[in-house]
Structure formats: C-alpha cells, structure tokens
Amino acid sequence: MDRRQILVAVIGLALFALVPPLAGIFDQPFYVDMFARIMIFAIAAVSLDLILGYGGMVSFGHAAYIGVGAYAVGILSYYGIDNGFVQFPVAIAAAALIALVFGLMSLRTTGVYFIMITLAFAQMLYFLGISLEEFGGDDGMPAYRSEFAGLIDLTDADQFYYLVFAFLVAALVVTHRLIHSRFGAVVRGAKANERRMQAMGFPTYRYKLAAFTIAGTMCGIAGALFANWNEFVSPDAMHWTRSGEIMIMVIMGGMGTLIGPVLGATGLLLLEEYLPEWMEALIAGTGEHWMVVMGPILIAIVLFGRGGIYALFARRGGDDG
Amino acid sequence: MAEAALRIEGLSKSFGGLVATDNLHLAIESGEIHAIIGPNGAGKTTLVAQLAGELKPNAGQVIFAGRDITRLTMPARAALGLARSYQITSVLLNFTAEDNVALAAQAVAGHSFRFWRPARSDPALRQPAREVLAQIGLAERADTLAANLSHGEQRQLEIAMALATRPSLLLLDEPMAGMGREESGRMVALLESLKGRHTILLIEHDMDAVFALADRITVLVYGRAIATGRPDEIRNNDEVRQAYLGEEAIDA
Known part of the structure; x- marks a missing residue:
C-alpha cells in the first residue's frame, strides 16, 4: 500500500468520523442513521472483497451471513436476551459455523458452479427464514437494540454510529493485515494461479476455506449491526438480490482494494437514496422509475470504470491493497 | 546400489x-x-x-x-x-519475480496460517528468494511483474520457483x-x-x-x-x- 492509498483510506475514514458532529451542527440527525447503514454494508462489502477481490472466489451468497448475524440477534432478543456481550459472540460464532459448512462444500467447485452453489446456499437460508413462523416468517420479527451493560447505549444514534465505525475500522485493519500476511499471500496466489500454488506445495483448499470462513464471520458482524440498525429482522436481508448488491458495492468501489468496497457501499447506497429525488426534481413523475437510470449507471461502471471508484482516487499498482 | x-x-x-x-x-x-x-x-x-x-x-x-x-x-x-516446472509457463503473473520466488520459499517454511505479520518484509522468505534469483540470473528483474518478463525470463523464473522449494x-x-x-x-x-x-x-x-x-x-x-x-x-x-x-x- 503506497502513501496515496493510505491517504485515501485515512481521509475517507476521517469523513465518516465527522458525520455525527456535522449532522449535529446542521441539525440533520437523519444523516447519522444513513451513514451508519452505509458503514454496516461497507463492512459486508469489505468482507466479500477479501474472498472475491483477493481470493478470486465469486461468492454470490454473501448476504446469507448478514442474515445469520441478524437472526442471531433477533432470535436471542425474542427470547429476552438483549445482552450484546452474548448476542455478538453468538452472531459471530453462528456466521463462522455457517460459512465453514458452506465453504467446505462450495469450495470443492470452481467457476460458475461455485457462483451457483453459494447462491443456492444463501437462498436455502432465505427460504428457511420464510418458513420460521415462530420468528415471523416472511414478515420478519422485531429486534431490540443490544445492551452492553451500560457501557454504550445503542439507542443513542451517535454512540451506535461510533460502534459501527469502530467495527469498520477493525474490519479494515484486520483485512489489511490478512492480505499482506503469509496467509494472504497464499490466498492471493491461489487466485492468480491455483495449480501452480499446489505444485509448489500449498494445499490451497484449506487456505481458501479459512479465508471464506473469515469473510463470512466478518459479514456476520455486519448482520448483527444491521439487526440493531433496523430494529427488525426479516428473510429479505438474505435474498439473493442483497448478495448482488454487496457484490456490486465491491465491483463499483474497486475489487481487490482495501478501501474500494467502502467507497462502493457509499456510492451505491447514496445513489439509491438520492437518485429518485434527483430524477423527480429534473422531470416530475420520473422518481419512482429510478432503477431505469440506476441499471445503466452500474453497467457503465462495470464496463468502463475498471478499478471502480477507487481508481479515480488512487493510482492502481499491481496487486495491492 | x-x-x-x-x-x-x-x-x-x-x-x-x-x-x-x-x-x-x-x-x-x-x-x-x-x-x-x-x-x-x-x-x-x-x-x-x-x-x-x-x-x-x-x-x-x-x-x-x-x-x-x-x-x-x-x-x-x-x-x-518434488518440484516441477510446466511446459506451458505457469507463474503468478501479477506478482513480481521476487514475490513469486518468495511464495515458493514460503511453501516449505511451515504452514501459512500466519495471519498478522507482513510476509513481504519477512527476511526468512525474502532472503532465500533473492539468493535463488541471483543464482538463476534474474536478480536485477526482482521487482518486475512476472507478466512483464520476457518469455525466456519467465521460463527462468519457473526454475527459480522450483528451486526455492529446495527440492530433492x-x-x-x-x-x-x-x-x-x-x-x-x-x-x-x-x-x-x-x-x-x-x-x-x-x-x-x-x-x-x-x-x-x-x-x-x-x-x-x-x-x-x-x-x-x-x-x-x-x-x-x-x-x-x-x-x-x-x-x-x-x-x-
């Protein structure tokens, strides 16, 4: 990571850190809420990029782990366990276990088959969620904000915001260390030339499985945070279009870069938020058809914006994060 | 015998x-x-x-x-x-020559479930990588991406990667x-x-x-x-x- 890349990361994170005070000054609390959601999805996107961008594993079921993390919080909350020190470890463990099991099976395939099997696993969880009548079925269920023994109060928007911020920073630091470690070198090597890696003596399957599990675990945290943000859990969080959205964030922001997925999550969610308004302002009555414009924008970014938003900020050099 | x-x-x-x-x-x-x-x-x-x-x-x-x-x-x-080289050049194209060889050295340096310390500044990997590159005559190309090496140099790099696993x-x-x-x-x-x-x-x-x-x-x-x-x-x-x-x- 050269200086410029670090600069983009630091400036980006500093801007995120400034959102609550700025929102306070301008008396626009809505932005705290909106950017908390953006950061939650940024964590999910960073975790996907670990396997997609660095590991070449095109997982099309990443929203499954958001769902697992969210349902862990929701179900515990349903049974009266609101303690975050219980909820979060359970969410993390559940996501890790599910990712491990899904990875064990799906990583035996490659290419299109891998995409399809990860998609199938996620859809399986989605339909499982729908079938859970006790937990609201497809209507979902309420989730109360986690309690942290009075240390932090998640019902306070600013405190919740900075908790999410801390998790995002942690996710970035962990990812940065991982991809530059020996472990990361193997994962990136397996993406570049898996057969060669095996010929050199790396049993690549177990390293990819470890990366897949770590990514799912990290995404599970995003899920636990999402349940708190939404104060609601539903199977919709696991729908395949959600997995697609996370993937779009990664591609839009810059695959295989550390900060790219954060930029992508910000870009995509801001567009979703404001595109309808802008269109409505431009030509009245068009706002509700915003997806007609969104689609071509995404296609254009994928086709022409190689390297994503991140490439606009930092020169891309080789294989680095 | x-x-x-x-x-x-x-x-x-x-x-x-x-x-x-x-x-x-x-x-x-x-x-x-x-x-x-x-x-x-x-x-x-x-x-x-x-x-x-x-x-x-x-x-x-x-x-x-x-x-x-x-x-x-x-x-x-x-x-x-047991190390091999391929008939059709098989190296990690988006890695530098030295990174390719260092990865080969890493393959025989115990398991790679080491998640925290940067591998790129690890002398236990870089030192043998540089030695093998020097032995093979690619020392001055160490920081070049494998993709940018000539065909002949890529073939040399293959041998270097095989050698770095200290094969018998x-x-x-x-x-x-x-x-x-x-x-x-x-x-x-x-x-x-x-x-x-x-x-x-x-x-x-x-x-x-x-x-x-x-x-x-x-x-x-x-x-x-x-x-x-x-x-x-x-x-x-x-x-x-x-x-x-x-x-x-x-x-x-």
Whole structure:
C-alpha cells in the first residue's frame, strides 16, 4: 500500500468520523442513521472483497451471513436476551459455523458452479427464514437494540454510529493485515494461479476455506449491526438480490482494494437514496422509475470504470491493497 | 546400489483407448540429470503429470525417496521435495519475480496460517528468494511483474520457483520450450550449474540440450521405455534411431 492509498483510506475514514458532529451542527440527525447503514454494508462489502477481490472466489451468497448475524440477534432478543456481550459472540460464532459448512462444500467447485452453489446456499437460508413462523416468517420479527451493560447505549444514534465505525475500522485493519500476511499471500496466489500454488506445495483448499470462513464471520458482524440498525429482522436481508448488491458495492468501489468496497457501499447506497429525488426534481413523475437510470449507471461502471471508484482516487499498482 | 531418487514401477495410464503410459518401469538415480525424450504423443507430459500428482495412474507405483507416493496429492508431494516446472509457463503473473520466488520459499517454511505479520518484509522468505534469483540470473528483474518478463525470463523464473522449494527432485517439462537459440543457451548453462546438486528429470525436445546435459536418457515411445542409457549408447541404439532420432540426430 503506497502513501496515496493510505491517504485515501485515512481521509475517507476521517469523513465518516465527522458525520455525527456535522449532522449535529446542521441539525440533520437523519444523516447519522444513513451513514451508519452505509458503514454496516461497507463492512459486508469489505468482507466479500477479501474472498472475491483477493481470493478470486465469486461468492454470490454473501448476504446469507448478514442474515445469520441478524437472526442471531433477533432470535436471542425474542427470547429476552438483549445482552450484546452474548448476542455478538453468538452472531459471530453462528456466521463462522455457517460459512465453514458452506465453504467446505462450495469450495470443492470452481467457476460458475461455485457462483451457483453459494447462491443456492444463501437462498436455502432465505427460504428457511420464510418458513420460521415462530420468528415471523416472511414478515420478519422485531429486534431490540443490544445492551452492553451500560457501557454504550445503542439507542443513542451517535454512540451506535461510533460502534459501527469502530467495527469498520477493525474490519479494515484486520483485512489489511490478512492480505499482506503469509496467509494472504497464499490466498492471493491461489487466485492468480491455483495449480501452480499446489505444485509448489500449498494445499490451497484449506487456505481458501479459512479465508471464506473469515469473510463470512466478518459479514456476520455486519448482520448483527444491521439487526440493531433496523430494529427488525426479516428473510429479505438474505435474498439473493442483497448478495448482488454487496457484490456490486465491491465491483463499483474497486475489487481487490482495501478501501474500494467502502467507497462502493457509499456510492451505491447514496445513489439509491438520492437518485429518485434527483430524477423527480429534473422531470416530475420520473422518481419512482429510478432503477431505469440506476441499471445503466452500474453497467457503465462495470464496463468502463475498471478499478471502480477507487481508481479515480488512487493510482492502481499491481496487486495491492 | 543406493535407493534411487525416484522409482517408477509398472505405471500405466490410458485415456479411453489411448495408452499414454504403458507399464513403465524407470529408476532415476540420485544426483543425475535423467532426460526423457520421445516423439510427440509419446506420453512425456502425461508422465510428468502422474509423477507430480496431477493425474492418477490406472496402475503402478511411484516411489520417491523410498516412499510410495502414488496416492499423495500434488501439494503433499511438493512438500516432500518434488518440484516441477510446466511446459506451458505457469507463474503468478501479477506478482513480481521476487514475490513469486518468495511464495515458493514460503511453501516449505511451515504452514501459512500466519495471519498478522507482513510476509513481504519477512527476511526468512525474502532472503532465500533473492539468493535463488541471483543464482538463476534474474536478480536485477526482482521487482518486475512476472507478466512483464520476457518469455525466456519467465521460463527462468519457473526454475527459480522450483528451486526455492529446495527440492530433492526437479521435474522439468520442456524448460526450453519456445526459446530462441541464445535463451536456450543460457538455460543449458543454468541447468549445467545445477548438475550434481539436484536430481533432475528433464523432458526436452531440444536434442542438443539433452545430449549436452543428460547423464542418462530414456526414450519413450507410445508410453513405453524402449531404451535407457548414456547419451552415446542412446545415439548408437538401432531401435532408437529407427523409432525416433532419424539421420539428423545421428550426425549431431
């Protein structure tokens, strides 16, 4: 990571850190809420990029782990366990276990088959969620904000915001260390030339499985945070279009870069938020058809914006994060 | 006689009706450069694939350093000290030359479930990588992306990656493939310098190189070894001449 890349990361994170005070000054609390959601999805996107961008594993079921993390919080909350020190470890463990099991099976395939099997696993969880009548079925269920023994109060928007911020920073630091470690070198090597890696003596399957599990675990945290943000859990969080959205964030922001997925999550969610308004302002009555414009924008970014938003900020050099 | 570095016993492999390896028996002695030659379709690359663990034989055994490795996976064989290079260049293109070799060094430096310390500043990996690059003559290209190396340099890098795993046996599948005269000259000199230090199984079409380098040569035709011997023995073997070499090689 050269200086410029670090600069983009630091400036980006500093801007995120400034959102609550700025929102306070301008008396626009809505932005705290909106950017908390953006950061939650940024964590999910960073975790996907670990396997997609660095590991070449095109997982099309990443929203499954958001769902697992969210349902862990929701179900515990349903049974009266609101303690975050219980909820979060359970969410993390559940996501890790599910990712491990899904990875064990799906990583035996490659290419299109891998995409399809990860998609199938996620859809399986989605339909499982729908079938859970006790937990609201497809209507979902309420989730109360986690309690942290009075240390932090998640019902306070600013405190919740900075908790999410801390998790995002942690996710970035962990990812940065991982991809530059020996472990990361193997994962990136397996993406570049898996057969060669095996010929050199790396049993690549177990390293990819470890990366897949770590990514799912990290995404599970995003899920636990999402349940708190939404104060609601539903199977919709696991729908395949959600997995697609996370993937779009990664591609839009810059695959295989550390900060790219954060930029992508910000870009995509801001567009979703404001595109309808802008269109409505431009030509009245068009706002509700915003997806007609969104689609071509995404296609254009994928086709022409190689390297994503991140490439606009930092020169891309080789294989680095 | 000491245990051979590699023993192939009754190895057979067929693809449908095509017999690629036909009850092959072969012993590679420790420290020798053993060349395998044969016309196209003789089953040379299929043999390398079976030795490296990429293909499972239908029958027979591969004994490496006294151990039956027939059922071991490719990474497990590599970990035992069996390194290979590919006929079609296979390096990590978006890694620098040094990163490629450092990764090979990492392969034999214990497990890689080390998640925190940066690998790129780890002298335990960079030092051997630089040494091997210097040995192979790529030192000044260390920071160049493998994709930007010339074809000849990529072939050298392949050898460097194989060497960095500190193998006891090198399987080199046509290291001179696609090289110009000057480049293959350098490769011959390089392999010459490895002679005695490593056991090498060399598959090569370049007959000048084979006869210059090999201690012993095995001629493979339709998956069978029709002759094994010193270069002069092979050159004067009637069956070999008939089957493969032709007049041109006899004059060489």
